[in-house]
Amino acid sequence: MNSSSRLLAAGLLAGAAFFSGCATTAGVQNPCGVAVTEMRPDERGFVAGTGIESQDMVAVTDKMARSILGIAPIARAQVPPSIVLEPVVNNTRFPINKDIFLTRLRTQLNSKAMGQVSFLDREMMKTLERERELKRSGQVTSSSDPRPVEFGGADYFLTGKLDGMTTRTSQGTSDYVLYSFRLTDARTSRIVWEDSAEIKKQGLEDAAYR
């Protein structure tokens, strides 16, 4: 091979190396993106953290609903007991939509209890009181006598609490969350049921962010 050929070969080689380095999507995973995937809410997605996620909420509320329905005050009650849901207290380091836990728990209980329990809608109290006053004042019609107090009183209060513990080391971040729920007898203040679920997650982020 003469020197001109060598020069040409080397130039081509270097050029190929350079241009391969410049390929805009070289080494990029999924350059065209990932098509929308429908997932079950109890399934871990590819977007994840160590915080409270949909699969945790589904697992926890399913477990709690099953557990509540099995207890004697509910299963053997002659009259379906009335339950008021109180807001969940969040003691973790993760801000959450607190209503979503109780909403799912209530819908699970309502769908599985087959009339074993009834829930009192205290969120609607202001609206209901206003409607009752309108009926009592004759401003709107009423299909029954609006004077008696018919708003139901609670037999039980159902509430929950989320507690968390975080460990952070050079090996990663670990978060433990304890989900505890309890049912309190409104008359005696006795806790008639309590159950918990615990979830621990850990991960280590990309070195580019450490």
Add this chain to the structure above:
Amino acid sequence: MLWLGGCATLPDDIAADRARAKAGGPATAADRGAPALAERNRVLVDYRQAATALRAGNFDEARTRLDDAILRIGGIITNDAEAARARGLFAAESTKPFIGEPYERVMAYYYRGILYWRDGQPDNARACFRSGQVIDSEPGQNGYSADYVLLDYLDGFASVKLQADGADAWARAQTRAGESKTLPAYDPAANVLVFAEFGYGPRKIAAGEYGEKLRFQTQDSPSRSARLLLDEGRLVVPLPAYDDLGFQATTRGGRVMDHILGNKAFFKAGADTAGNVALAGAVVASEQARRRERRGKDGDDAEAAAIGLGIIGLISKVAAAATQTQADTRQWDNLPQRLSFAAVKLPPGEHRGRLEFLDREGHVLASRAQTVAISVPADGRDAVVFLSELKR
């Protein structure tokens, strides 16, 4: 040249900001009200616009922006192709999706915590303050533990508001504040929470021969503390500076990414030196070939060596030039320097007052004073007041 042109990275937005500022234009993206940038800068834009919205009293906008940012910074980023590329030799650190340094992420949670409290959710506010403290902690680096005074203080105060015990958090906050400052005891009856901030926050700069070292600088603000005068000066609410973001930015220890950038700089320097040596060798070999040819001897070997060394030198120089060592200096550029808080009990109704900023000697910086209006609800909910010296 063609190759280098093709590989050119996007212009550094900070350098562009400086050039605009020199020309008398708006200094920052926040000043310009710049539209959304690339997806990799989405969190940065969220940060800036959230702070601007907070100061303008546009709390819905601030909430939306912070939620969008926290959605991205709250998880564990793994297997991210852009992050992996940013670790590579030929891509700049700034090509990774921005989430900010810990002091920036902490502030996203801090601001969101204020908004949660304003919305009557002190437990979610406390969750944000706790997340901030976790982000600030630096495992494995002695002396760089989480040390925000306010995050612990507010954690405890939220607990007290929730009828829980805040004593531990108060004690932690007092330890972090040091002996020179005595934190106020929690007053569960306090119904007006005043969050104040003043001074301009830290700026990132790329230092080192190849810009591979991320450094921070803060122009110390003359506003060292503040006070709120209410009801025609009858009530004076002191607002001392509990936390300093300049201090927080510079006292968190090294990053793993600094090590990676250091390796890139080492490679760049090595490749550049190798290129210089090879090109010098090529010149010598070429001269040798010409000399042999002038003497009528075969100079092919020397010529081949000159060409080979020239190619190696060229490749090395190009590789050195293409190595991206610059530390990522994208920054949340409208952060404050100092953070303060006070809780007071006021009767329901409208209260007018004046916010004054004080210098090191305690003199009022008259030109910086602001009028303040506080509306205390009658329904028992806390009034959360956000006061900033910064305009945007």
